[in-house]
Structures are given as structure tokens and as C-alpha cells.
Amino acid sequence: MLAKRIIPCLDIRDGRVVKGVKFVELKDAGDPVECAIAYDRGGADELVFLDITASHEARPIVEDVVRRVAAAISIPFSVGGGLKDLEGIRAILRSGADKVSLNTVAVENPEFVSKAAARFGNQCIIIAIDAKRHGSGWHVYTHGGRKDSGKDALEWAKEVETRGAGEILLTSMDRDGTTDGYDIELTAAVSRTVGIPVIASGGAGSLEHLKQAFLKAGCDAVLAASIFHFGTYTIEQAKEYLSRAGIPVRR
Amino acid sequence: MIGIIDYGMGNLYSVAKALERLGAKAEFVESPGQIKAAEKLILPGVGAFADAMKELRKRRLMDPIRNVVKDGKPFLGVCLGLQLLFDESEEGGKCEGLGILPGRVVRFSSFGPKGEKRLKIPHMGWNQVSVKNGCSALLDGVGENQYFYFVHSYYVVPEDGSIIMGETEYGVSFTSVVSSGKVHGCQFHPEKSHRFGQIVLKNFLEQS
Numbered sequence: 118m119l120a121k122r123i124i125p126c127l128d129i130r131d132g133r134v135v136k137g138v139k140f141v142e143l144k145d146a147g148d149p150v151e152c153a154i155a156y157d158r159g160g161a162d163e164l165v166f167l168d169i170t171a172s173h174e175a176r177p178i179v180e181d182v183v184r185r186v187a188a189a190i191s192i193p194f195s196v197g198g199g200l201k202d203l204e205g206i207r208a209i210l211r212s213g214a215d216k217v218s219l220n221t222v223a224v225e226n227p228e229f230v231s232k233a234a235a236r237f238g239n240q241c242i243i244i245a246i247d248a249k250r251h252g253s254g255w256h257v258y259t260h261g262g263r264k265d266s267g268k269d270a271l272e273w274a275k276e277v278e279t280r281g282a283g284e285i286l287l288t289s290m291d292r293d294g295t296t297d298g299y300d301i302e303l304t305a306a307v308s309r310t311v312g313i314p315v316i317a318s319g320g321a322g323s324l325e326h327l328k329q330a331f332l333k334a335g336c337d338a339v340l341a342a343s344i345f346h347f348g349t350y351t352i353e354q355a356k357e358y359l360s361r362a363g364i365p366v367r368r
Numbered sequence: 369m370i371g372i373i374d375y376g377m378g379n380l381y382s383v384a385k386a387l388e389r390l391g392a393k394a395e396f397v398e399s400p401g402q403i404k405a406a407e408k409l410i411l412p413g414v415g416a417f418a419d420a421m422k423e424l425r426k427r428r429l430m431d432p433i434r435n436v437v438k439d440g441k442p443f444l445g446v447c448l449g450l451q452l453l454f455d456e457s458e459e460g461g462k463c464e465g466l467g468i469l470p471g472r473v474v475r476f477s478s479f480g481p482k483g484e485k486r487l488k489i490p491h492m493g494w495n496q497v498s499v500k501n502g503c504s505a506l507l508d509g510v511g512e513n514q515y516f517y518f519v520h521s522y523y524v525v526p527e528d529g530s531i532i533m534g535e536t537e538y539g540v541s542f543t544s545v546v547s548s549g550k551v552h553g554c555q556f557h558p559e560k561s562h563r564f565g566q567i568v569l570k571n572f573l574e575q576s
Contacts, residue, residue: 122494187382191563193517367494
């Protein structure tokens with residue numbers, strides 16, 4: 118049976134992990150390669166790297182990180198943050214990433230999603246949707262959550278699927294940074310709307326939250342940062358817990 | 369030397385690195401001469417079947433590949449590289465493959481018997497392989513129902529059921545591992561399939 122995935126997310130700035138991973142065995146918690154290896158060994162199903170570098174002269178640094186991570190781990194990983202053109206995507210994929218995630222560029226130029234999917238294959242293209250509650254629905258935000266695009270999140274999810282996105286990384290801005298659990302209502306609404314996998318993100322604080330995202334919201338994967346980075350739980354503990362709840366996970 | 373066939377379809381870097389981690393020396397090969405010189409060959413590939421065949425044809429690699437298989441060199445097709453070994457694919461109308469293994473390549477149906485939407489396509493993520501026809505050399509030491517990483521929308525339907533060494537459930541039970549003499553193939557990506565993927569690659573490296 119297809120397993121539900123657990124995906125740790127690592128934020129990278131200038132080639133270093135920010136909000137460091139606190140595993141005892143790490144010599145350098147800021148080294149993306151060491152963190153990636155630790156998660157690969159620890160049973161993570163996939164990794165997401167989010168490059169939050171402000172200046173885009175840093176692209177060679179990111180590509181170097183991607184190359185070193187790809188050489189060291191044997192699980193898939195994606196890279197997102199600041200990608201603007203097909204050439205940028207190509208460079209990241211050629212450096213060894215399996216997928217890229219696009220956010221602002223996709224909202225500003227939806228045709229770009231179609232182009233990227235046609236060029237690199239649907240499975241390579243994750244659309245990251247940062248969604249925030251607006252009345253009875255949710256709006257899509259861009260520029261790292263600073264700008265309201267005015268787009269409806271469900272309509273946008275449907276549109277990117279039609280344009281060839283392979284997966285949706287759905288972050289609830291209302292829950293992100295809290296430990297109150299994923300936004301079940303939002304995640305369930307998007308999961309029902311599209312026929313491509315949905316990764317729930319934002320708000321994970323306990324193993325119960327992971328379970329709810331799968332059972333109540335029907336997502337395909339969960340993204341989490343702090344609960345794993347700070348050692349609150351190991352991936353193995355999370356999988357043991359989910360497995361007992363009858364959720365298929367890779368062991 | 370292990371040759372990884374480079375024909376412009378997808379990223380070969382991860383495959384090469386996975387082999388390196390196992391202590392093997394891998395090289396990208398792109399000419400008929402290099403293919404002939406390799407001791408073992410891996411045909412990777414991500415993308416569309418028709419594009420891949422067009423690239424193989426353009427680079428005049430079809431006969432060299434058929435010949436090394438005929439000569440009995442260990443050969444491993446991965447993902448699209450497995451599909452290309454068969455007679456034809458229904459991807460993009462109807463497209464002829466290498467014809468090394470008899471059979472066809474067909475698409476997952478996203479709808480159930482009553483027309484209800486049932487499956488997400490591509491089949492992407494970690495899924496289990498159930499061992500068939502006794503344990504093949506490729507799956508030696510892996511065990512039953514272990515997880516491997518898949519990304520694909522089409523799957524192979526071999527004519528000869530005896531070459532099916534592994535099956536996976538996704539709406540249907542489809543062939544995920546084949547072995548016919550020295551020719552092997554897996555639908556999953558061993559280079560992305562963590563420890564069991566490493567075992568599969570190691571098993572292939574030990575073929576002679």
C-alpha cells in the first residue's frame with residue numbers, strides 16, 4: 118500500500134540551516150548535509166529545503182548545497198525559494214534535487230507552471246500555497262507570506278493541478294509557527310478539490326496532529342520542522358504512533 | 369566499469385552517487401563505443417516514453433543496447449528505463465520501444481469500475497514490493513513487502529509472467545521488478561529508495 122509520508126523541512130540561508138537541528142550526533146547543526154544525512158538515517162521519507170536567502174547572487178551556494186545533499190542521501194528531496202525561471206529550475210534539478218517548489222512566481226505568472234511542468238515533468242513541480250483565512254474561504258499569499266494575492270486558495274489549487282503541478286505543499290499561515298495542529302478544514306478542503314497529492318504544513322506540535330492531518334484532512338504527506346528539529350519526537354516515534362493508528366507508513 | 373547511459377533524459381547524478389556510495393566506479397556513457405566497453409549497464413530515465421525513444425534513436429543507441437543485452441552483459445533498466453525495454457507503450461498514442469522484453473506499457477486508470485475518481489496519478493511515493501516467482505537476484509536479501517520510492521504514470525505488462533519478480537499494488541497489482549537472464553528492471557528508483565534500494569543496486573553490482 119502507498120505509504121503516507123513524513124517530510125521534515127529545513128530552512129536554508131546562505132547555505133546554512135537556520136533554526137538548527139538539535140540531534141545529539143550532529144557536529145554542526147548548521148550544515149545542511151549533516152542534517153539531511155541524520156534525517157535520511159532517521160527514517161524521513163523525503164526532505165524539503167526552503168532557501169530563504171535574501172540576495173539571489175547566492176544561487177551558486179544553493180546549487181552547491183543541493184549537489185552535496187544529493188551525493189549524501191538516498192531519499193527524494195525538493196528545493197524551493199526564489200526560483201524565477203526555467204533556467205533556475207533546471208540548475209537545481211541538474212544539481213540532484215528531485216523536485217522544486219514554486220510559490221510567488223507561479224501566482225504572478227500562472228503560465229509558468231504549465232511551462233515548467235511540460236518541460237521537466239509534473240512530478241518535478243510542487244506548487245507551494247501559503248493560505249490564510251478570509252471570510253468563509255482562504256486567500257493565497259506570496260512573497261514569503263507578506264502579500265495577499267487576492268486569489269482563492271481552492272480555485273488556485275485546482276488551477277495549478279490543471280496546469281500540470283504534481284503536488285501541492287499547503288501551508289496554513291494561520292497555524293504556521295503555532296503548535297496548535299494543522300488547519301484540518303483548509304487541508305481537507307484542498308485535498309477534496311484536487312486529485313494530486315497534498316502535503317499539509319504549518320502548526321504541527323504533536324504526533325496527534327500528524328494523525329489528524331491524515332485521518333481527518335485526508336492529506337498524503339505531512340511537513341514538520343520544529344517537532345523533529347528540536348528532538349521533541351523522532352521520525353521513528355512518529356511512524357510507530359501513526360502505524361498503531363492504522364496509517365500506512367514506511368518502516 | 370559500470371556505464372550509466374546518458375541520453376538526455378533526466379538526472380543521472382543520483383544514480384551515480386548511489387553507486388559510488390557502494391564503492392562502485394560508475395561512468396556516464398553516451399556513445400555506442402562506450403556502451404560496448406562497459407561491463408554492466410544501467411538505463412535510467414525520467415520523462416516521456418516517446419521523447420526517450422527519440423533520443424535513443426537520434427544518438428544511435430538502440431542497436432548497441434540490444435547488442436550488449438544479447439551478449440549477456442548485466443543490464444538494469446530503472447523506471448522509464450525499464451519501460452523502454454518492452455515492445456511498445458500506449459504513452460502518447462502508441463510508441464515502439466526497444467523490444468528486448470515482450471510486453472506492453474500501459475497507463476494507470478484513475479477511475480474505478482463505476483467511473484468514480486479513485487487514484488492519484490502519477491503514482492508517487494513509497495510503496496511495497498511483493499516478491500514473485502521465487503526471489504530474484506535483484507531482490508536477494510530484501511524480504512517481503514518492503515517499501516521503495518516510485519514516481520510514474522505508466523507500468524509494464526510483460527507477456528511472459530515468469531519474468532515478473534516483484535509486484536506492487538496501486539489500484540491494480542502491477543509489475544514492479546522483472547528479471548530475464550541478465551536483464552533486470554525495476555519501476556521504482558533504487559537510488560532514492562534508502563536502504564532497500566541500496567541492496568537492489570548492490571545485488572545488481574554483484575551480477576556477472
